[in-house]
Amino acid sequence: MDEKLKCPLERPSFRMLLVGDDFSQHLPIPPAFIKNFNGRRLGKCTLRGPSGKCWAVELEQRRDGLFFHKDWPGFVKDHFIELEDFLIFYYDGGSEFNVTIYDKTCCEKDVKAAGKRPASDHLAETSTGGPILFKSENTFFIQTLKSYNLYAMLMPKDIAIAEGLMSSEGILIKETIMLQDQTGRSCLTNLYLTPDGRLMMTEGWTTCRKANQISLGDDIVFEFVKKGAILVHILRGKGNNSSSMVLSGSQPRKSKT
DNA sequence: GTACAAGTCGCAAACAGGCG
DNA sequence: CGCCTGTTTGCGACTTGTAC
Numbered sequence A: 001m002d003e004k005l006k007c008p009l010e011r012p013s014f015r016m017l018l019v020g021d022d023f024s025q026h027l028p029i030p031p032a033f034i035k036n037f038n039g040r041r042l043g044k045c046t047l048r049g050p051s052g053k054c055w056a057v058e059l060e061q062r063r064d065g066l067f068f069h070k071d072w073p074g075f076v077k078d079h080f081i082e083l084e085d086f087l088i089f090y091y092d093g094g095s096e097f098n099v100t101i102y103d104k105t106c107c108e109k110d111v112k113a114a115g116k117r118p119a120s121d122h123l124a125e126t127s128t129g130g131p132i133l134f135k136s137e138n139t140f141f142i143q144t145l146k147s148y149n150l151y152a153m154l155m156p157k158d159i160a161i162a163e164g165l166m167s168s169e170g171i172l173i174k175e176t177i178m179l180q181d182q183t184g185r186s187c188l189t190n191l192y193l194t195p196d197g198r199l200m201m202t203e204g205w206t207t208c209r210k211a212n213q214i215s216l217g218d219d220i221v222f223e224f225v226k227k228g229a230i231l232v233h234i235l236r237g238k239g240n241n242s243s244s245m246v247l248s249g250s251q252p253r254k255s256k257t
Numbered sequence B: 001g002t003a004c005a006a007g008t009c010g011c012a013a014a015c016a017g018g019c020g
Numbered sequence C: 001c002g003c004c005t006g007t008t009t010g011c012g013a014c015t016t017g018t019a020c
Helices: A031-037 A072-078 A111-116 A157-162 A205-211
Strands: A013-017 A027-029 A044-048 A054-062 A065-068 A086-091 A096-102 A124-126 A132-134 A140-144 A153-155 A176-180 A186-193 A199-201 A219-226 A229-235
Touching: A027 A031, A031 A065, A054 A072, A140 A153, A153 A157, A186 A205
Parallel strands: A044 A096, A176 A229
Antiparallel strands: A013 A086, A027 A065, A044 A054, A054 A065, A086 A096, A124 A132, A140 A219, A153 A199, A176 A186, A186 A199, A219 A229
8 A cells, every 4th residue: 555656636635725824834734634644654755846846844743733844944935835825735655745836816826937926915924022914815804812702703794794694684694604724624613693683603613713722812813715714813822912913904893992 | 331410512692881 | 872892691402520
């Protein structure tokens, strides 16, 4: 079974949507995919990108999973990989991954052309000790995790209407929405419309929160990347930090505190 | 293995305060 | 004053621990 598989379609693969502020530093490998290593402990692997270049990337085992770590930033830089790019990793059964990169338009990325463009114009980043920036062309809203929304997260009404989840008359249009976290995990989340016309994310949100170990005080950015799907960005430990700010995108009206 | 108790979770609804 | 939203609370369902 160790025989290398030749056809990419027959190879084990996993997909990864790049979100979060640290994808350029390390990238998690889905825990469910590790079984394809057949018990091997890979310390290093080779990533072959669309450019044809190979990068020897070290894998790091952490408490929260296995990560592409050392030299991964080089691969990111060399392929002009940006936030919201969609990567498919085809595993050859040994220690090599062929990586296909799609940009946010869902088209395969032209790495050479990407290199001629200026740097990302939609970026989530942190700066040490500085304000958190979140910038996106997509609709998004930010909530700080409080004790009362451990199990039910409110969604701003105007955004819920704009995204077609409910009508302006207060009628629920979609009963569920997909939350995708920074490791690519997805949680189907129930939407509950309260009698006073507000939209809450209930079951599924809790699953996502636990899976990502979101703590009280963490800021969570919910970004609508497409109809029916939300990317969850976690800005840890910034809930009490008044320096959090939003540069662009759709936002609920400023919350009162 | 089963039954019961206690704790936790999730849904639903209501209260309270700010703003136009 | 009405609307909107943050926050709190009640209660049933579910899960887990423990005694028998």
